[in-house]
Amino acid sequence: MTDRQRELSVLHADMDAFFAAVEVLDDPSLRGLPLIVGHPSPRGVVSTSSYEARSFGVHSAMPSVVAMRRCPQAIWRPPRQQRYGEVSRQVREVFHRFTPEVEPISVDEAFLGIGGSLQLFGGAVAIARALKKEVMTTTGGLTISVGVAENKFLAKVASDLDKPDGLTVVPPGEGESFLAPLPIRRLWGVGPRTADLLTSLGLTTIGDVARVGEDFLGRRLGSKLGQHLSFLSRGIDGRQLNTDREARSISTERTFTHDLKKRDQILDYLRRASEEVASSLRKEKVRARTVRLKVRSGSFRTLTRSVTSDPPTDVATEIFRLARSLFDRVDLAGEGVRLLGIAGAGLLGGDAPIQEGLFDEGIERGRSVEKLIDSVNLMGGEGSIGRARILRSEEQDRSGPRLSAP
Ligand SMILES: [Mg+2]
Incomplete structure (x- = not known):
């Protein structure tokens, strides 16, 4: 192993109990209480819980009914993805103050390549301390745990060891x-x-x-x-940081209280999910090269299907068209649908040049309608207008997407 790889060149940063922490940030009366983000319904799952709730044995992905049994006094809050996305972007912006090499892993977690920033900021530990401080001031009070090491695996393990508000350094060669x-x-x-x-x-x-x-x-x-x-x-991990946007995806999914059986209901949700994903893509100024569909059946079989979008897209009607074609390839063997999700992956910068003539006129028109919706919503607050209904009926559905301006 070369000396270059033997320096503290990777930082892993992970927000502490992220969703729960944002809820406390926005409502300080929740501080110190056992808080669970999720729905306390028969088929709900725990999204995130505060450290106080964790001390009762509650953890992420646990069925809500189990969490209710373990911590009956818990306070529940429904997830607010939009708000978490907003804070996530603030945090990511802080990461970029320290290095252009950021590999996001999820909404609240990323690897940072700091090899090129060491001199500028006075070393890896100084970077870690400054980053923690800036996350705190930029978000208005949230804590992040940081691990610093010579490679990704060690940094990731380190960031988790001293949560919350941790800073763990693994000196080079001591992995x-x-x-x-x-x-x-x-x-x-x-x-x-x-x-x-x-x-x-x-x-x-x-x-x-x-x-x-x-x-x-x-x-x-x-x-x-x-x-x-x-x-x-032995602490050896040769993987490089993947700072390419390829690694990222933008997705939404939902678990239903009752299994969906009717095609209409399923398509209705896929339509709404497509609009949500498309709107996030446009907000992030990226387009998706791949559209993925996730389906979980009543008996918990999870199936994923994906398809390439050519050209890369940020248009809801196009995402919906692809998601529907993927859904038609799923064999549910007569079972209902418990969960549906759509993701846009293989993200490309929205300003990336697109080959001339590649754009289908219909798609471009869809794009301008949706951008109009974005701008009106921006002025009037989210949800002020939406598309009336993209597709009028299953009949028309088959002849390809149609647009109706709001
Ligand atoms: Mg976290």
């Missing part, structure tokens, strides 16, 4: 000893099954995994996973 006492579940690629297998072999810490060596792991887990875990356990 292996830093990881050694930690449980195997912290290794990327170790899910419940692999964890059980490793435990049955007497391996419970990352240090145990490092000690037995690659050959042993390869024989038990297959050579690919064995090698992967052997490297990680």
Whole structure:
């Protein structure tokens, strides 16, 4: 390994209990209380919970009914994605003050490549401290936990060790000893099954995994996973930051209280979701090269389908057309639909040159109608107008998207 890679060049930053923290920021009377963001309904799930709620055993992705049982006194707040998106953009803007190399992982988490910023800001730890402070002042009081290390894996593990408001530095060359006492579940690629297998072999810490060596792991887990875990356990991770917008996607999804059975209902939701995704794409000034559909059936089978949009799009009617064609390829075997989601991925800057003549006239017209909706909504507040109805009936539906201006 070269000296260049042996410096503190990667920072992983992760907001603390993000959605819950934003709720407390906007309503300080919630501070110190067990707060759960999500719907306390029979089929709801916990989106995020405050640290006070976590002390009762509540955690993200837990069914709401379980959370209600564990913490009956919890205060519930419905998720406000738009507001979280707003704060997320503030935080991302802070990241970019320190380096152009930002790889967003989710709405509240990113890797930062700081190799080129070290001199300017006086070193990695100084960058981490300044970043925490600026996130706090820019958002009006939110905390972020930061890990600093020589590679992505170590930085990610480090940021999680001292939450909330943590700052953990793994000095170059000390990755292996830093990881050694930690449980195997912290290794990327170790899910419940692999964890059980490793435990049955007497391996419970990352240090145990490092000690037995690659050959042993390869024989038990297959050579690919064995090698992967052997490297990680010794703190070696050669992955580069992916700061390309390709890595990002913009999505929306919803779990329904009752499984949807009727095609009309399903298409109605897909239409609304398409508008939501398209409007976010336009807000972010990007277009999606890929449209993805996620469907979960009543029996919890999750299917995803994707299709390339040519040209890349930020138009709701186009996203809907593609999502509908994807939905038609899903075999539900007679089951209802429990969850639907749409994502735009493979994001390209909206100002990226588009080959002349590629644009279909209908699509361009859709684009200008939707941009008009954006600008009116911007003036009058969100939701002041929407498209009356994009498609009039299932009949017309099949002949291709039609537009009706609001
Ligand atoms: Mg977080």
